[in-house]
Amino acid sequence: MLKQGIYEQVITKKIHDALDLLQKKDPDAYYINIETIDVEEGRKKLAAYIYEVTRKALHHVRDKDNREDDSLALQVKLCNEIIDQLADALPEEEFEELKIWEQGEILTSVYEKLNHPAGLSERKEIRPVTPISESSLFTGSHYEPNIMEELKKEILSSDAIDWLGILY
Structure with a gap:
């Protein structure tokens, strides 16, 4: 109901x-x-819906009776099957190249070792807790990252900063 x-x-x-x-x-x-879904907004709305369905399916695969190390492999396999379906339906060959690498890894940085502070040491780079690929809302809760600390880390990890000023 x-x-x-x-x-x-x-x-x-x-x-x-x-x-x-x-x-x-x-x-x-x-x-x-x-x-009716607007043609211009169709991609966004349908992609958001597919995102939610995929997320739910991946959650189910993860929670199924799998060992933890098998769980990621099964999630990657399911995502690649979805990409296969898209590749079969479209003429572009690039979809084959969009398959997820089987190890299920995320690229977090690439730095030239010469003349770049991050490339001069073997230590792990300073990164914000909140991923740059996701939007975040900071509410000041004790259970979430501090906005000032996140800004400091963002500044340290950036190669350029654009400021937006508001005039009253």
């Missing part, structure tokens, strides 16, 4: 069936507003 309220949800089979049930139960009892 769907709760009353505002939605901005891709209609899935489950939601369609729930809407159908509401209409059959009492066609005049509910006001239901449905819009």
